[in-house]
Amino acid sequence: MPADTGSQNGGSAAEPSRHERLWGALGTVQDPEIRRPITELDMVESADVDAEGIAHIHILLTIVGCPAANAIEAAVRAAATSLAEVTAVDLHVGVMTPVQREALTTRLRGDRGEREMPFGPGTLTRVFAVTSGKGGVGKSTITANLAAAFAARGLRVGIVDADVHGFSIPGLLGIGENAEAPVKPTRLDNMILPPVAHGIKLISIGMFLDDPRAAVAWRGPMLHRTITQFLTDVYFGDLDVLLLDLPPGTGDIAISIGQLLPNAEVVVVTTPQLAAAEVAERSGTLAVQTGQRIAGVIENMAGLVQPDGTVLDLFGSGGGDLVAERLSTVAQRPVPVLASVPLSVELRTGGDAGTPVVLSDPENAASVAILKAADTLLTGGRSLAGVKLGLSPR
Numbered sequence: 035m036p037a038d039t040g041s042q043n044g045g046s047a048a049e050p051s052r053h054e055r056l057w058g059a060l061g062t063v064q065d066p067e068i069r070r071p072i073t074e075l076d077m078v079e080s081a082d083v084d085a086e087g088i089a090h091i092h093i094l095l096t097i098v099g100c101p102a103a104n105a106i107e108a109a110v111r112a113a114a115t116s117l118a119e120v121t122a123v124d125l126h127v128g129v130m131t132p133v134q135r136e137a138l139t140t141r142l143r144g145d146r147g148e149r150e151m152p153f154g155p156g157t158l159t160r161v162f163a164v165t166s167g168k169g170g171v172g173k174s175t176i177t178a179n180l181a182a183a184f185a186a187r188g189l190r191v192g193i194v195d196a197d198v199h200g201f202s203i204p205g206l207l208g209i210g211e212n213a214e215a216p217v218k219p220t221r222l223d224n225m226i227l228p229p230v231a232h233g234i235k236l237i238s239i240g241m242f243l244d245d246p247r248a249a250v251a252w253r254g255p256m257l258h259r260t261i262t263q264f265l266t267d268v269y270f271g272d273l274d275v276l277l278l279d280l281p282p283g284t285g286d287i288a289i290s291i292g293q294l295l296p297n298a299e300v301v302v303v304t305t306p307q308l309a310a311a312e313v314a315e316r317s318g319t320l321a322v323q324t325g326q327r328i329a330g331v332i333e334n335m336a337g338l339v340q341p342d343g344t345v346l347d348l349f350g351s352g353g354g355d356l357v358a359e360r361l362s363t364v365a366q367r368p369v370p371v372l373a374s375v376p377l378s379v380e381l382r383t384g385g386d387a388g389t390p391v392v393l394s395d396p397e398n399a400a401s402v403a404i405l406k407a408a409d410t411l412l413t414g415g416r417s418l419a420g421v422k423l424g425l426s427p428r
């Protein structure tokens with residue numbers, strides 16, 4: 035049956051036709067991985083409502099076996115049936131041809147060439163590299179919670195989990211925890227679509243290993259290539275904030291990031307322990323040497339408030355202030371302590387459960403400290419005001 039027009043619809047010329055209303059409804063459906071309306075991604079090949087109220091819709095998935103297929107189909111049906119005039123949905127699902135897919139990846143890249151990095155100098159995205167001197171100080175936990183705090187503020191957030199030897203961000207955000215069935219990102223030819231958790235786009239070396247339990251024993255050049263690929267081939271889209279979870283110390287990855295992203299702002303995580311301060315200082319010093327700005331220090335695992343109200347300084351005190359003071363000397367500008375995050379059972383259990391505590395329990399003392407650090411990071415450094423982001427016009 036032919037599609038109606040505004041006049042066939044019985045309304046005035048200014049009223050949208052059934053056809054237009056259907057397209058409008060389909061425009062509310064987003065591809066869950068690309069996070070753009072499917073109508074903008076040329077994923078709706080045709081859509082019309084016939085005189086009996088049957089919506090005939092033909093959608094094109096990006097690839098065969100698209101993991102988001104069921105979600106997209108359900109959302110398309112729901113969007114169509116939300117229109118009063120639609121009595122039934124006749125949905126056909128196909129797959130893009132290689133030519134259509136290439137047109138899509140070209141559009142998504144916008145003005146960028148295939149191997150061009152979107153997060154280097156001149157980017158509109160705030161890039162924070164989270165580093166620490168020692169392992170186990172809670173750097174990944176802080177990164178995941180900072181990302182969730184930014185996302186909770188309505189920002190578009192991505193994480194590159196570059197901690198090759200201890201990639202834990204997927205688990206902290208509740209994806210890919212199961213080593214038997216690690217989450218694999220979708221590939222669109224040379225483009226990699228990062229999985230999304232709690233509104234955060236995430237890519238991790240753990241997603242590319244056949245056996246994520248196996249130790250990664252890569253040498254510098256391989257690590258450099260992988261990080262470069264993450265920054266160029268992964269489609270993060272327009273991000274307000276990109277966080278990088280670096281491995282502890284001053285190894286190959288930290289040096290690569292220093293070279294690739296001299297514009298990154300570095301967040302140094304340390305414990306209150308004075309002995310840990312010296313190693314943390316070294317990570318910050320490397321950042322200064324590569325021209326990166328130190329955004330601040332986050333002291334983690336600070337005093338635990340006990341049920342009787344007394345505070346147990348399990349890891350001593352003063353480490354955050356000491357690192358900030360020393361880095362201020364190295365950087366020749368004041369480096370602030372962004373927050374002192376207390377030891378918190380809820381912070382740990384939130385990480386174990388894959389839901390950052392800043393989302394599940396924003397009143398928790400650890401959440402309050404991390405949310406404060408996130409806000410300070412946003413207000414410091416470059417402003418996001420006036421950032422114009424979006425798909426390049428057709």
Ligand SMILES: Nc1ncnc2c1ncn2[C@@H]1O[C@H](COP(=O)(O)OP(=O)(O)OP(=O)(O)O)[C@@H](O)[C@H]1O
Nearest residue numbers: 169170171172173174175200335376377378382385
């Ligand atoms: N403030 C805190 N209170 C209680 N537990 C915490 C806190 N911060 C981190 N933890 C716990 O400490 C452990 C180490 O944290 P995490 O994995 O984030 O450290 P890391 O510095 O990223 O380690 P690595 O870089 O060596 O992988 C985790 O079990 C985490 O849940």
